[in-house]
Amino acid sequence: MHVLLCEDDDLIASGIVAGLNAQGLNVDRVATASAAQAMLRAASFDVMVLDLGLPDEDGIKLLDRLRQRGEALPVLVLTARDSVSDRVAGLQAGADDYLLKPFDLRELCARLHTLQRRVAGRTLNMIEHGPLQHDPSTRQTWLAGQAVDLSRREQALLYALLQNRGRVLSGEQLKDSVYGFSDEVESNALNVHIHHLRRKLGNGIVETVRGLGYRLGPAQAAPQEAP
Template sequence: MRLLIVEDDPVLSDGLSVGLGLSGFTADPVGTLADARAALRDSDFAAMVLDVMLPDGMGTTLLAEMRASGNTMPVLLLTARDRVRDRIEGLDAGADDYLGKPFDLDELAARLRAMMRRDQGRASALLHWNGVDLDPAALTATRDGVALRLSRREFAILHALIENPGRILSRGQLEERLYGWQEDVESNTVEVHVHHLRAKLGREMIQTVRGVGYRAAGAT
């Protein structure tokens, strides 16, 4: 689950990136509206954490631009301005949720997962597919009730495939789930992780569409 974090405080931005990374997110931090606009043009994100007050303007300005252009990405506003009037203005500007500083990282992660479930039209926090149950909050997976031992990146790829049933995901799309901007991408990392997943799930469970990408077989 790739996030865009728009926060100008470098200490808080780093803390968000590391903390949310431990909750299974891949976070890309920027510190200005200009950098956020560039990121939105160049990459796809599952959700955004957006500070209201930034060096070059208000986060709500960016939010209004996104909604006016038809961008429905879930957005959580993060700010020290926690008056009721501020929350109302943020939500009316198009935010999906609002969290005041200081905050708890676990609560932030839970709110992000809830926003993304709503965006995908899912009520349940768990994902189910061919006997596999995936819990994005706990970062755990079972098959027919038996725990699967998955690395963080194996879990991320399986999560991406299961939440897009029947859809072919390219290598580039899967790499975006695994790596942020500041990380080096290994040339065969997706193939290696898919190989490991097939060893644990069965080769037939993940299909290769030659020249295009991968999809979860018979996703249900």
Template sequence: MRILLVEDDMPVAAGIEAGLALSNFVIDTVTTCSEAHGALASFDYAAVVLDRRLPDGDGLALLQAWRRAGVATPVLMLTARDAVASRIEGLQGGADDYMIKPFDLDELAARLQALLRRSAGQVDGALRHGSLALDPVARSVTLEGQPVTLVRRELMLLEALMRARGRILSSDQLKDRLYGIDEEVESNALNVHIYQLRRKLGRHMIETIRGVGYRLASPCVDSA
């Protein structure tokens, strides 16, 4: 899933990018409140990791402005302020979770997965669609109880479709979830990933809605 990271400390940002990439997150990094506001207005992010102290303002003030504008994107706030009052202020200001620097990258990834589960109304960590199951943390997929091996982009594509819960996602929406701002995307890359998923999961698993986009077929459709 695609995450917006708002962090002006570049060594910290580089560490977060590398750590979250191992959990199949695509990271777009910006360093200021202004850049963060523009990025969130331009792309559909699954979540935001937001530093509290930024060069052009307070991350909490930015978050409060987003919430007043009706932005519901899950936000995990990072800060070096470890006082209980600061944590309460962040949570009451609209943060969905709060971590103190320094932090463990595995815990950050786990907390982001938990945020995504809560925002999707999931009880456990697995995504399910009929006999298809995907565990985003373990990065494993089973179909009718049998393991299916997917490469990174295929796994990310399947996760995006499963989280959509039957909604149609356009080609641009899917590309936004698979690739970062600075990544070069070949014109047929998405079609190749969809072809490979259909080959591994069954050609009826993913529906093409001509002129609109793609969605997972109803679970009652035979996926063999």
């Protein structure tokens, strides 16, 4: 899961980034509303964590503007404003969830997974695709009942494909899901991760759509060994 964190407090932001990274989430952090808008134009994200007390603009105004222009990205508001009117204003502006400071990182992570589950129309964390099972909250994967060890990048790649089954994702979209905006990425890195995923989960797990990108392959009854 690729998370955009908009939080101006460096101490809080560093704790969130470290905590979510430890849970296998990929986080890019910005400190202002203007930087958040620039980041949303530059990369693809699965969810946004938004503080309301930003130095250049109130987070509610940013959220309202994003919704007005049709931005459907799930947004979790993270703030110390605890009045009912503040919570109502946030939800009316288009927030999908609201978490008060101080908070537990485990709860934040669980809420982000819940938002993604809602977006995908799932009622459970477990994602099934034929004999493949993947639980993004525990970062565990099974193929035909056998546990499969995937690296953090491979998990992110698999999750992006499972979340977008039936859709063709460009190489850039997949890179956004697997890497942070500031990460240095070698030109063949994505191909390496795709190769490893095919080797571990079967050749058909990732389909190459020539000239367009990649998509999740059809569910198969048994794993296939890559050559």
